[in-house]
Amino acid sequence: MTRLSWTRQQSLVAFSLYCRLPFGRFHSRNPEIIQYANLIGRTPSALAMKLSNIASLDPAITSSGRAGLSGASIADNAMWQEMQYDWAAFSVAIAQAEQVITAASSPAAFNEHGNVTTSKIAEVKVRLGQQFFRNAVLSAYDQRCCISGLANPKLLVASHIVPWSADEQNRLNPHNGLALSALHDKAFDLGLITINEDFRVVVSNKNISNDDHFFNEAIINFHGKSIRLPDKFSPAAQFLAFHRENIFERGCTG
Incomplete structure (x- = not known):
């Protein structure tokens, strides 16, 4: 059976979960992993494995004696570098990916047909970024x-x-x-x-x-x-x- 490659949107959702879930909750029985696996069309086991693969790229994990899994792809590595390079842009990207897969209404500032101002777009991006920062930091602790x-x-x-x-x-x-x-x-x-x-x-x-x-x-x-x-x-x-x-x-x- 041919293995389907992860789309960018699916990977962004996985990285979002990685940032806000404790390492010990990267398993297929986690209700949040089950929920998002269904939304992105992957099995809970596949999504949990993806998170463990991402963990293998994280020096904070590997330096503590925890190894994660060894199946991180070239695309995973590239996305990890993208995240480290520009946290602000990445936080907006993962927020937008989650909005799409949960079928939530996109913020007005991201509606390409809407008559919105540059300041409104900036306001929404700041809010999404602040939410990402809070989730990532509090989850880590x-x-x-x-x-x-x-x-x-x-x-x-x-x-x-x-x-x-x-x-x-x-x-x-x-x-x-x-x-x-x-x-x-x-x-x-x-x-x-x-x-x-x-x-x-x-x-x-x-x-x-x-x-x-x-x-x-x-x-x-x-x-x-x-x-x-x-x-x-x-x-x-x-x-x-x-x-x-x-x-x-x-x-x-x-």
Whole structure:
């Protein structure tokens, strides 16, 4: 029997699932894999295998001793490189692919017959990109704050390490993200805390001496503790260095 090649649209859907599912859920019994396999005309086993093949291209997976499968195609490799090269464009591509296969109405900005403005197109692309970034980052951290362990998605933020306004190219790069509680996201954004080279929390010594009991419990008590590292999309060293050098309050300890 002739094996049908994966279309670009099918592969984009597979990459979308790869970005938002934990490695341990790449199996044919996963309801989300079953759902999308039916939508793209593949078996759940084939789609699960595709995700494991993609995993073999991910250094974060292979460096941890997990191998994935060895059947990644030349096209898979090319799409992996495409994703790494331009996260913003890729996030829009996979969102559009999912819209097509779920038969959802395309956003007005993507309707070639619609009378829409350039600003509207840009607005939709930003929204799609932000959704992709949040899904990818929170999934990588298994829907938990990497500092506190909080596991309520409503209270979690896909926090940018290098601020959105400071690096357009890496705005949607999941390696530029941390899963943080809303409180720790704000503290990180304000430079009250940072992450050192050993992935430990550092609290600015401007705040180490604090009479606020809640602040001590929620912030200072995490000083020196290791963050919970993700299954994939580990925070890039250069982004963390930027935060320490440009955002973190000077005069730190540790």
